[in-house]
Amino acid sequence: MSDALLSDLAADVGEQVMVVRQPIFDRGKSVWGYELLSSPPPQGHSEQVAALEDLISFQKEKLSSLGIEFSTDKKLLLNMSGYNHLNSYDFSGYLGDIVFGFSNTAASSEHGSFFVSNMHEQGGSVAIDNDLDESVFDSLMDKCDIVKVSLEGKMPSDIVNIRRKLKNYEGKLLATDVSSWEAFEGTRALGFKIFQGSFFSLPLIEEDAGLQxxxxxxxxxxxxxxxxxxxxxxxxxxxxxxxxxxxxxxxxxxxxxxxxxxxxxxxxxxxxxxxxxxxxxxxxxxxxxxxxxxxxxxxxxxxxxxxxxxxxxxxxxxxxxxxxxxxxxxxxxxxxxxxxxxxxxxxxxxxxxxxxxxxxxxxxxxxxxxxxxxxxxxxxxxxxxxxxxxxxxxxxxxxxxxxxxxxxxxxxxxxxxxxxxx
CATH class of the missing domain: 1.10.3210.10 (Hypothetical protein af1432)
Known part of the structure; x- marks a missing residue:
């Protein structure tokens, strides 16, 4: 992608698409990494980016403007749903700080399965949604490093059942849409390793506790x-x-x-x-x-x-x-x-x-x-x-x-x- 086109894309995002940085926390409430949340582009503007390397450069550029410089101790969770560049072969430049996240549409495609397999073989990191079609999830689970479990619309008993089904999974469990400190503590007690959601922006108030x-x-x-x-x-x-x-x-x-x-x-x-x-x-x-x-x-x-x-x-x-x-x-x-x-x-x-x-x-x-x-x-x-x-x-x-x-x-x-x- 040319510098001019990348500049046009940056202007497009800056002028028409809201870009929100969402932190992902570990069990000790330290920042494990970030994900970019973007509003849908206006009608007539494409969400597609020409090549995988351009997508990554583009997202890192946005995160840099938001104060995030990446190294191997901070990850960028990159959502691959909606992108048509899953036929990449060379992942050597993305094995340190990028985690590729897959939702149902991308993971179910032939290119998606190929991408996950190649990334796994080369030592890269992949995250998949727990809500994938069962056959797709079963075929990819052993090749991924993170399973994302959304808490939205689920009862605590639902999360317990999901955790039970994943009891033999050896990778990290990421709880998303964690909207309260109670939900954070509950999923943490169930063995989840990383957490994303609005919980951290709420006051953590202990009963009868005063100000320090x-x-x-x-x-x-x-x-x-x-x-x-x-x-x-x-x-x-x-x-x-x-x-x-x-x-x-x-x-x-x-x-x-x-x-x-x-x-x-x-x-x-x-x-x-x-x-x-x-x-x-x-x-x-x-x-x-x-x-x-x-x-x-x-x-x-x-x-x-x-x-x-x-x-x-x-x-x-x-x-x-x-x-x-x-x-x-x-x-x-x-x-x-x-x-x-x-x-x-x-x-x-x-x-x-x-x-x-x-x-x-x-x-x-x-x-x-x-x-x-x-x-x-x-x-x-x-x-x-x-x-x-x-x-x-x-x-x-x-x-x-x-x-x-x-x-x-x-x-x-x-x-x-x-x-x-x-």
């Missing part, structure tokens, strides 16, 4: 930073009182991601240059990204930043949207506060100076802010019709919003490294 000491102090910082009565002198004092926060704010403000032309050497200088509200804003962002330092927390911080940026860009683009971009950024940013703290949202928001309507939306009320969050959740889980229905209220659509979504994803990926303490 470190989280209490950080939440108090967020409250103080968003206090309308906080003046420049007090803001400088608040930030300077926390050595780690001071370091990370200065590191971020002086980073390439922030884009200032001269070095800022003190919090007082930052206040004078950026202004009170601007520094409050970015100090809040820096504190939010430091609430959970686990791999799960890093994914949540990325989501919070990406959501905030995307909503603020939409607010600045859609004429029918009367919500201020700054307000929409904070809505997206705070939408993962409960998950980052493992604490109920209503309690986490207590004492934070946000508009009551925003707080209500964050706590699940179906107001205008809550609808924006439901649109985000629909995008992140591939419920494109739901996302479109909400966007249409503002005269917008998923294809029209795709550019802002990819830009927001790329922006969030660039910001995070500059905000870390190390």
């Amino acid at each position: 000491v470190a989280s209490v102090s950080k939440l108090q910082l967020i409250r103080e930073l968003n206090n309308p009565g906080c003046d420049m002198e007090e803001l400088a004092s608040i930030i300077a009182s926390d050595v780690s926060l001071s370091y990370r704010i200065l590191k971020y403000i002086n980073s390439v991601a922030f884009g200032l032309k001269r070095e800022i050497k003190s919090i007082q200088q930052a206040v004078a240059l950026l202004g009170l509200n601007e520094l409050k804003h970015w100090a809040t962002v820096v504190v939010m990204t430091d609430l959970d330092s686990t791999p799960k927390g890093e994914e949540l911080a990325y989501m919070a930043l990406q959501r905030g940026r995307f909503l603020s860009q939409l607010a600045g683009t859609i004429e029918q949207c009367q919500l201020a971009p700054e307000t929409m950024f904070m809505l997206g940013l705070f939408s993962k506060l409960d998950a980052l703290l493992s604490y109920p949202m209503d309690k986490a928001l207590d004492g934070i100076a946000l508009d009551e309507a925003i707080k209500a939306g964050l706590c699940g009320e179906r107001n205008e802010y809550g609808n924006c969050l439901r649109m985000l959740e629909a995008v992140e889980t591939g419920k494109w019709e739901v996302a479109n229905a909400i966007l249409k209220r503002y005269g917008f659509s998923v294809p029209k919003a795709a550019t802002q979504y990819l830009q927001a994803s790329s922006w969030a990926a660039r910001q995070l490294p500059s905000m870390k303490s190390q």
Whole structure:
């Protein structure tokens, strides 16, 4: 494929197709790999890519723009359904970080069976769906490294029965559509090795458990930073009182991601240059990204930043949207506060100076802010019709919003490294 054609494809994806990175976690809640979820292309645009190597390069390029650089310790799960390049012979370049996933249509084809057999012989990795036709599944099971089991629409007893049927399978079991921490723990107890779904973005709240000491102090910082009565002198004092926060704010403000032309050497200088509200804003962002330092927390911080940026860009683009971009950024940013703290949202928001309507939306009320969050959740889980229905209220659509979504994803990926303490 020529560079020009690949560039056209990238522009096509950036402008018309939403691309969402979905993490896959292992049993210890570390990131095992990623899969790209893409919205359907508009009518008249093909989903086909000319050759397998171009498809892989294309997906890796998108993931790179979303902050993911692959090596053998992070996998790319590549869904082969719908692609017509299963007659490849040379897999030598794909044996380290690519896992080829097959659904019913691709796996049932003659090319699909040939592809799986050749990949297996050369030491590559293949994943197949448990829901394949029984004869196809039986013929491929011994040649694949991963069996995917979707939890969607299944009762716990169904998953137990599936696990029983696969008791002699020696590869990894991947639970997909895991939508709660209970489902994660249940499939984990059944011996599943890797997990994909929205569970990680939900708060993991243990009964009668309070906030950890470190989280209490950080939440108090967020409250103080968003206090309308906080003046420049007090803001400088608040930030300077926390050595780690001071370091990370200065590191971020002086980073390439922030884009200032001269070095800022003190919090007082930052206040004078950026202004009170601007520094409050970015100090809040820096504190939010430091609430959970686990791999799960890093994914949540990325989501919070990406959501905030995307909503603020939409607010600045859609004429029918009367919500201020700054307000929409904070809505997206705070939408993962409960998950980052493992604490109920209503309690986490207590004492934070946000508009009551925003707080209500964050706590699940179906107001205008809550609808924006439901649109985000629909995008992140591939419920494109739901996302479109909400966007249409503002005269917008998923294809029209795709550019802002990819830009927001790329922006969030660039910001995070500059905000870390190390």
